[in-house]
Amino acid sequence: MLEVDNLALSFVSHEGETSLFRGVSFSFKAGDLIGVTGDSGTGKTGLLMALGGYLPYWSPACKMTGSISVCGEPVTQGQASNDTVIVIENPYNQNTGFKSSVFEELLVPLEMRGIPRELMLASARCVARRFGLSEISGLQLDSLSGGELQRLHIASALIARPNLLLLDQILVELDPAFQQRLFKILRGFAKECKAIALVSFNPGEVDFDRFDAVVTLPGLSQVRPEAIATVGAAFGQTVSRVPGNGPVLKIRDLYFRYSPQRPWLFEGLNLDVLQGEGCLVLGPNGSGKSTLGKLILGIVKPDRGSIVLDIGSTVNCAFQNPDLYFCKRTVQEELEFGTDKQWAAKLADLTGLSPYFNKNPYDLPRGFRKRLSFAIAASCRPAVLFLDEPSQYQDATGVAGLIKAMRFLLDQKTALLCCTHDRRIIGEFSDFSRITLGREPFAVPVSKAGSAPNSRPTHQCSPGLYGDKSDNCDTREWFQKTWSDAIDSWIDNDTACSTHGGNVVKLLIEKTSGSLSIGPGSRVLDIGCGDGKGLMALRKWLDESGLSKVPLLGIDVQPALIDHARWGSIGHANIKYEAADATDARLLSPLCRNALGGKATLITCIYVLHDEPDLFAMLKAISENIDENGHLVCILVHPEWTETLASKGFVKIVQKDSLNAGDTSCGRYRGGLTPNWRWLGLYPILGDHGRTIFLPHAFRTLGDYEKEIVNCGFNILSIAPIRTAENEISNDPTDFNSLICAEYKSIAYSAPPSVLIVAKKL
Amino acid sequence: MHPATRFFIASCFVFAALSTKEPINYCIVGFGILYSFSVKSRNNFNPTKVFARMLVFAIIVLFLLNGIHFHTRTINVKGLRIVGDASVRFASVFAATLWLVKRTVKEEFYALMLSLKMPMVATLVVFRAIWFLPHIFKRVRDVLLAHKLRGIKSSNVFRRSLALAPALYAIFASMLLEICDSSVALVSKGIWIHGRKSSFIQLRWSYKDWIAVGTAGAIVILLIFKGCNFA
Known part of the structure; x- marks a missing residue:
C-alpha cells in the first residue's frame, strides 16, 4: 500500500547541497504500524513531509529523487489529499484558528470533508472519549497544555480516517500512560481502517517492539538507550551529588488554578529545593508541570501560598518553545550575550553546539535550537533553573549532551527543576527528587535499559484519589450498559429501592452503614430541595437524632420552580433555603459558605437533566464545598433518560457540545424568563423557555458518572438502582413525574431509571 | 442571536452615530462605548483594555493635532469640534467592533461565512487576520519575557521599546516558523479539499433576530427621513 523506492532528499543553500538521506526504500501493507527513527537532522520530518506530499513542493530549496506511492497512486506534490494526514511535533502551531473550543477544533477535518453534523457528533464522541478529551472538550484551546493539545491534534487526525497517518515526533509531548494507550489506539485504527500509521521518534524514546517495523534513517548514531545510561552513570560518579545546605527555593501551601471553573492544579503544595539539588517534575499531561515553572518565575500569580527565593539568588527557565530566545546573528553571539566567553564555550561544548558557533540560530534543526535555548538559560548562572521538557526533539547524542550539561550545572550548585516525560532523562536521573503532580497515579516510565530505584524523597502534591476503592468502574459490566440493556437487570434486581422525599434519609442510613458521622459541628446541604419534602425528612431525622442545632440548607434552581408557599409552611427555624440558581458552581460556593458558615458535612443532591458542563461544575463545586470525610448522596438519572424525554416530545434536544457557562438548560431560566409552572400547568421544563436540553456527549453510561465522581475526590461507598413506589406517584395530570411515569408503566418501571450513589470525600 | 444580526446591528449603530448631529451623536457613542465595554465577552480573551487604550491614544493624537494652537499656546475651540467629530467616528467604529469581537465566537463566524458561501480562501484570509493580532501580542509578551530572563531590562516603557528592537527578529522569525507549521496543519486537516x-x-434565524433587525432598520430609516447628515 505504501511504497517508497530509492528516495533521496536534499536541501540546496548558498553553502551547497546538503543531503538529508538517500537510498531509502520500503514497502508496507495496510494495517501496519511503522516507526521511523534517526538522529536529529537525519530527515525524519523530511521523510514524513515527503510522504505527505509537502516536500519538495513547499520548499524550493528542497530536491527529491525516487518515488513514493500510496495505494498504488504516486503521491501528488502540493495537492491536498483526502487520504493522508500529518501531525507535526509542535502542538501549539497546529490550531486552525477557525475554532476556539476543543470540541469544535476536533471536528475541523470532518467539517472540511463536508460530513453531516449528526455523523460528526457520533465520531467525535467516540474519538474524544478514546483520547481522554471528553472532560476538556468544552475548554478553550489556549487553556490547554502542550500534551493535551497534541492529543487533540492526533484525535483530529484519526477522526478523518486517513489511509496514511503520519505522526511526526508526537511522543515527546505525551505522558507515558497516554503513550501506551495511543499505541493501542493506533494499532486498532490501522487494523480497522486498513490504514498505515507512521510514527517518527527519537532513538530511545520508545521501544521498537511497539511497531510492526521500524525504518531507521541512514546516519542513525550507534548510541542506544543502554549507552546513555552508561554515559550518565560514568559521569555521575565524578561529580559531587551532595546538595548545599539551605533551601534556595521555598514553596509553601501553594494553591493555584487557572479559573474557578477548573480544578485546582496545586492544592497546598509544599516544596523545598536545596542548592545544587536536582528535582524531576513528573505528572500526566495537564497536571501543571509547566505552570509550576510559570509560578516560580512569577508569570502567573498563585491563588494562595508563597514562593520564596533565597536572597541574592536568581531563577531562570528554558521554555518549551526555543524560538523565543534568539536575538543575535550567530550561536556564538547568543551564548556570549551577558556572560563570559569561557562559560559560554563550556556550555556549548557540553551541549554539542561548538561546531555550529557561526550558524544563525534559526538555521539550526529544532533539536539544536532547543539545546541552544537550554544553554542560553544556563548562561546567566541562575541559582534555580527550570527546564521545561529539555529533551524534546533530542536524539541520543543530544540527550547525552544534555545530561552532561545538567550534571555540570549541578556541580556548579545550580538547582535544577526538570519537568519531563522522557524515560531517557528519568532513567538517568534516578537520584533526583521527584515531584509528582496531578490527581491520578502517575506511572514513572522506565526504559528497558533499566534504572536504579528512586532513593530520594518523593513529593506528592495530591493524594491518589482512587483511594481504597477496590473495584475499578471499568469492570462493572452492567454499569457500562446503555439504559435499554441495563433496565432489564434493574427491574428484577432485589437491590432496587424506592426513593422519593423522605426515603432519601432511609437510604442514606442504609447505605452508609453507620459510617456517616454527623455531630454538633456538622452542616447539611440539600441541593435541589424542590418542594421541601426531603428537607423536612432530613430535618426530622436530625432532630430525632438529637442534632436539632445542625444547620440544614436547601437550595434549588430557578425561583419559579420553588413552591414558596410550601417552603413558608415548613416554618422550621433551623432550615434555611435559597431560591437561587445553585447548580451554577459559582453560586454554590458562596451559598454554602455564607449560609452554613463553612463546608458541608453531608450533601444530598439530585440530578435529573444532563447538561454535561453543568454536571461537571456541580460535582466539582460539591467537591470543594464538602468536608474531608463528608458524605455525598447523589441521585443520578441515566443519561439516556434525556433522549427518551425527547423521543416522547417532552423536550427538545440541542446537540451542542461546547457550551458556555450560561447555556445550560438551567441557565436558560435566568432573567425571570420562566413562566410560573402553575400558570403553564406543567413542570417548568416544558415551558417555552426551558424545554431546550443540551445533550451531553460525555455521559453515555452510568459508569461515566461514577468516574466523574471519583475524579472529584470521592470514594464511592455504594451504588444502587432506585425506583419510585407506585403509591408515591401523583395522580395529578399536570405533574411532570406522573406524566413520565405513565409512559413507563407499560414497561413495568415506574420512575426514571436512576441510581442512588453514596460517596465519601477522601 | 444570529451573527449576521449582530453585524447588522453594529452597522446600524455606526450609521446612527455618524449620521446624527451633536449632542445626540455623543450620547449614542457614549452609550455604545459604555455598553460594549461592560458587556461580557463570550470568548476566552477580553479585548476591552486594548480597545480602550487605542481609543484614548487616538483621541489624544487628534487633540494634539487639532486642539491646540501651538504658536499661541491656547486651546483651539474650532479644533476641539473637529476632535469631537473625529472622535465620534473613531469611537463608534471602535465600540461596534469591540461589541462584535466580544459577542461573536469564532465558530459562529465560521458558520456564517460558510452559510454565505464564501470561498475558503477568503475565510482563511479573514481568520488568519483575526488570528494574527492577538497572536503577535502574545508572542511579543513571550519573547520579551524570555529576553528579560536573559537579562535584557524592560522595566519601563522606554526600556521595553529598546528591548523590543532586538526582540523583533525573534518575534518575526518565530512567527514565520509558526506560520509554516500552521499551514501544514491546515492543509493536513483538509482545508483545500474540494467539495x-x-x-x-x-x-x-429566530424571531429575536427579526425583532432586532427590524428595530435597528427602523431606526436607520427614521434617521434618513428625519434628515440625517447623509441624507
Missing part, C-alpha cells in the same frame, strides 16, 4: 464543507454549529 462542500459543513459546520457543526447550525445557525438559525
